[in-house]
Amino acid sequence: MxxxxxxxxxxxxxxxxxxxxxxxxxxxxxxxxxxxxxxxxxxxxxxxxxxxxxxxxxxxxxxxxxxxxxxxxxxxxxxxxxxxxxxxxxxxxxxxxxxxxxxxxxxxxxxxxxxxxxxxxxxxxxxxxxxxxxxxxxxxxxxxxxxxxxxxxxxxxxxxxxxSPPVPVPQLSPSRASNGTGGSYVVSGNTFHATNSNGVGILDSMNAFSDEGHKLLPSWLKLFRWRKQN
The missing domain is CATH 3.10.110.10 (Ubiquitin Conjugating Enzyme)
Known part of the structure; x- marks a missing residue:
């Protein structure tokens, strides 16, 4: 051949x-x-x-x-x-x-x-x-x-x-910073805990807030929520 x-x-x-x-x-x-x-x-x-x-x-x-x-x-x-x-x-x-x-x-x-x-x-x-x-x-x-x-x-x-699985989201180490409203937020893994200036919690986690609540979030937090979901 x-x-x-x-x-x-x-x-x-x-x-x-x-x-x-x-x-x-x-x-x-x-x-x-x-x-x-x-x-x-x-x-x-x-x-x-x-x-x-x-x-x-x-x-x-x-x-x-x-x-x-x-x-x-x-x-x-x-x-x-x-x-x-x-x-x-x-x-x-x-x-x-x-x-x-x-x-x-x-x-x-x-x-x-x-x-x-x-x-x-x-x-x-x-x-x-x-x-x-x-x-x-x-x-x-x-x-x-x-x-x-x-x-x-x-x-x-x-x-x-x-x-292909979804694009993996890096796990963030626990951290704390100002949220620009006089309060603060803590990031642990994919969970967010935010408080206002009076120490009252305004967000339990990324998976537990409504679309109406999303409108009130600062732009950086909206972006992180979008990246987590996509």
């Missing part, structure tokens, strides 16, 4: 295996007009600043595949790798012909939270910036390429979003 035929057969088998045993952490689709290029999406790893994020990209297979690994290009701004540039995944330096698409995507997920170390296509953002980009990435899939490609990207985004 010609090399191109063997590679194509291998890719079809891999795609079939992924569809029969799907992952909650990634999804991929083969381009109909070019089976040697796939669209993929990954979820950010739990417990990292990428958690909750959905990152899209392109995967291109060389004619020597699986003797040589596929190349990866990210389309979603992420704070770890440049977009629209081929990137280097260190674990794939030791690529084995027995590895496949699943191994490559798992390696990319693991690589995201690591220190860049000046590798190909890397960028260095702080954790807060990466966290903001992770939340932003959920809003919509990137618009890229032909209508066929955009359709695949949208399908991948919808699937991964269905597998």
């Amino acid at each position: 010609p090399i191109a035929g063997r590679v194509f057969r291998r890719l079809v088998e891999e795609l079939r295996a992924i569809k029969s045993n799907p992952s909650d952490d990634f999804d991929c689709r083969m381009l109909e007009r070019n089976p040697y290029e796939w669209q993929f999406g990954i979820r950010g790893a739990s417990g990292t600043e990428f958690e909750g994020g959905i990152y899209h990209g392109r995967m291109q297979f060389p004619k020597e595949y699986p003797s040589k690994p596929p190349s990866f290009t990210l389309l979603t701004e992420n704070g770890r790798f440049k977009t629209h540039k081929k990137i280097r995944i260190r674990r794939l330096n030791d690529w084995q012909p027995s590895w496949g698409v699943r191994d490559g995507l798992d390696a990319l997920i693991d690589e995201m939270p690591t220190y860049p170390d000046d590798e190909l296509g890397s960028v260095e953002y702080n954790k807060e910036e990466r966290r903001d980009l992770a939340i932003k990435s959920r809003a919509a899939a990137p618009k890229y390429g032909t209508s066929e490609r955009r359709k695949l990207i949208d399908e991948i985004h919808k699937y991964l979003l269905s597998k």
Whole structure:
């Protein structure tokens, strides 16, 4: 069988295996007009600043595949790798012909939270910036390429979003500050306790006040309530 035929057969088998045993952490689709290029999406790893994020990209297979690994290009701004540039995944330096698409995507997920170390296509953002980009990435899939490609990207985004838990809200340590009304508030976890200047409680918790009461809250507290609910 010609090399191109063997590679194509291998890719079809891999795609079939992924569809029969799907992952909650990634999804991929083969381009109909070019089976040697796939669209993929990954979820950010739990417990990292990428958690909750959905990152899209392109995967291109060389004619020597699986003797040589596929190349990866990210389309979603992420704070770890440049977009629209081929990137280097260190674990794939030791690529084995027995590895496949699943191994490559798992390696990319693991690589995201690591220190860049000046590798190909890397960028260095702080954790807060990466966290903001992770939340932003959920809003919509990137618009890229032909209508066929955009359709695949949208399908991948919808699937991964269905597998993603809500964006986690950081637990705040207990603190006390002025609420600007002569009183004070205490934050403990996700619970708020506020008092007026006479020491009378005006809010038992974020989950126990009416819409009418919400109108009376200071703007900072309204914002925190909105972020907690979303």
